[in-house]
Amino acid sequence: MSQEKPAILWLRQDLRLADNPALQAAANQPFFAVYIWDDQDPWAPGRASHWWLHKSLNALKQSLLERGVQLIFRRGNPLNILKNLIEETKAGAVYWNRCYEPYAINRDQEIKSYFKNEDISCQSFNGSLLAEPWKIQTKTKGPYQVFTPFWKALQNFTFPHPLPIPELQGWKFPVASESLEEWRLHPAWGQGLEQTWQPGEKGAWERLNRFLEEGVEAYAKKRDYPSENGTSHLSPCLHWGELSSTQIWHQVLLSHGIEALPFLRQLGWREFSYHLLFHFPELPFKPLRVSFEHFPWEVDADALKAWQIGKTGYPLVDAGMRELWHTGGIHNRVRMVVASFLVKHLLLPWQKGEEWFWDTLVDADLANNAVSWQWVAGCGVDAAPYFRIFNPSLQSQKFDFKGTYIKRWVPELQALDSPYIHSPWQASLEVLEMAGIKLGMTYPFPIVDHAFARKRALEALKTTSY
Numbered sequence: 001m002s003q004e005k006p007a008i009l010w011l012r013q014d015l016r017l018a019d020n021p022a023l024q025a026a027a028n029q030p031f032f033a034v035y036i037w038d039d040q041d042p043w044a045p046g047r048a049s050h051w052w053l054h055k056s057l058n059a060l061k062q063s064l065l066e067r068g069v070q071l072i073f074r075r076g077n078p079l080n081i082l083k084n085l086i087e088e089t090k091a092g093a094v095y096w097n098r099c100y101e102p103y104a105i106n107r108d109q110e111i112k113s114y115f116k117n118e119d120i121s122c123q124s125f126n127g128s129l130l131a132e133p134w135k136i137q138t139k140t141k142g143p144y145q146v147f148t149p150f151w152k153a154l155q156n157f158t159f160p161h162p163l164p165i166p167e168l169q170g171w172k173f174p175v176a177s178e179s180l181e182e183w184r185l186h187p188a189w190g191q192g193l194e195q196t197w198q199p200g201e202k203g204a205w206e207r208l209n210r211f212l213e214e215g216v217e218a219y220a221k222k223r224d225y226p227s228e229n230g231t232s233h234l235s236p237c238l239h240w241g242e243l244s245s246t247q248i249w250h251q252v253l254l255s256h257g258i259e260a261l262p263f264l265r266q267l268g269w270r271e272f273s274y275h276l277l278f279h280f281p282e283l284p285f286k287p288l289r290v291s292f293e294h295f296p297w298e299v300d301a302d303a304l305k306a307w308q309i310g311k312t313g314y315p316l317v318d319a320g321m322r323e324l325w326h327t328g329g330i331h332n333r334v335r336m337v338v339a340s341f342l343v344k345h346l347l348l349p350w351q352k353g354e355e356w357f358w359d360t361l362v363d364a365d366l367a368n369n370a371v372s373w374q375w376v377a378g379c380g381v382d383a384a385p386y387f388r389i390f391n392p393s394l395q396s397q398k399f400d401f402k403g404t405y406i407k408r409w410v411p412e413l414q415a416l417d418s419p420y421i422h423s424p425w426q427a428s429l430e431v432l433e434m435a436g437i438k439l440g441m442t443y444p445f446p447i448v449d450h451a452f453a454r455k456r457a458l459e460a461l462k463t464t465s466y
């Protein structure tokens with residue numbers, strides 16, 4: 001074996017070569033990379049994320065191989081795996097970019113202190129956020145709980161310029177690896193995902209470049225309309241770290257300057273979610289407003305199922321849930337509508353929606369998902385007030401006036417036009433017949449009446465201190 005000890009680059013949610021501080025550090029000596037499937041993680045990726053991860057790891061493995069670096073795969077307890085790797089290769093250092101999920105923070109701290117005692121160099125870096133969550137503080141040194149002042153504070157930071165891809169020196173001796181194929185990460189319904197996405201650093205850059213050319217300018221105008229291609233679709237790339245937020249921030253500012261502020265603000269929401277998760281680690285399962293802890297949620301497996309498969313009888317809700325199932329993505333405006341429908345119309349706990357999104361979104365992200373669900377449910381900080389209850393038909397009229405988005409995902413309503421496409425139950429039998437629709441047979445009646453649901457939700461709200 002070579003005299004020089006190798007380093008280990010532990011890849012996690014930073015599946016890229018450029019602007020990767022842990023990779024920069026590892027590149028100062030021969031190194032190899034490892035991806036560990038942590039089988040203890042309580043928020044292990046869901047099925048759609050598995051698909052993304054599989055593809056992204058394969059792409060990264062190839063890019064590293066082209067530069068003479070091996071990426072190996074191991075499954076199990078990360079501390080034990082790193083200990084084994086150090087024993088097998090006599091590695092002298094471990095590098096990684098930080099994750100901010102509560103479980104990962106505790107795990108990583110434990111690993112760091114173990115290796116410190118063993119005299120193994122162990123260093124972590126910020127490869128994911130514009131600013132570390134603990135660095136942004138209110139005047140009283142506490143966490144922010146309202147977005148606007150947080151956003152102001154964030155903009156006072158200077159974000160470092162992205163790092164280039166360094167010269168890499170691969171460790172020459174093969175390290176035993178499990179087979180990624182044998183991890184069997186493909187979900188049964190992967191076809192729609194294949195048609196929609198191209199995971200990996202290359203695909204992420206193509207997406208970003210397309211957005212820079214065609215999307216940033218009209219972002220503020222188009223972002224709320226689901227039939228428009230009006231947003232960046234970069235969320236899974238950001239979650240898996242195929243692009244860093246710093247790269248996106250700088251590229252967007254460079255090409256569009258201050259005009260890009262409405263888009264950059266959304267990156268600010270991502271930072272805010274991470275800030276909140278860091279300071280309130282119970283956020284993925286517990287309402288931040290204590291008064292919601294005993295909210296009288298319903299238990300209704302049939303209603304939950306109807307929501308999941310897009311058969312609620314509310315076209316915009318159904319379109320969104322079917323888009324989600326087919327593509328692993330769902331437009332932000334429609335996410336708000338379907339989430340509000342679950343929580344307020346069906347009175348089902350927000351955690352049920354959070355779990356479904358976790359399993360089916362390719363961009364499932366603990367911080368963004370939990371904060372957004374609590375925001376919609378009205379039980380988070382700086383949340384949408386619970387008593388503001390979206391009318392799904394009006395949302396549909398406002399944001400998908402011609403029903404273009406609905407027709408794409410709910411083909412049985414193809415022949416129905418506005419205004420009935422937003423509320424087919426209000427159409428006459430004649431109109432329905434002409435459109436080839438038989439309510440209750442070809443398309444469901446609404447599973448709940450809007451006026452009834454609104455009243456019930458407001459009654460339930462009285463149990464909180466709103």
Ligand SMILES: Cc1cc2nc3c(=O)[nH]c(=O)nc-3n(C[C@H](O)[C@H](O)[C@H](O)COP(=O)(O)OP(=O)(O)OC[C@H]3O[C@@H](n4cnc5c(N)ncnc54)[C@H](O)[C@@H]3O)c2cc1C
Nearest residue numbers: 231232233234235266269270332335339364365368369372
């Ligand atoms: C109920 C609900 C659940 C959600 N779950 C997730 C999730 O699991 N993962 C996720 O990344 N986003 C989640 N979001 C936020 C948002 O819907 C998505 O980030 C956005 O739709 C992704 O599309 P885009 O990349 O085209 O976004 P763009 O509009 O192009 O925004 C750029 C980036 O900013 C970030 N961003 C945008 N909106 C938000 C937001 N409201 N909160 C936090 N970050 C934001 C994302 O990283 C996004 O990629 C959720 C929203 C709701 C209402």
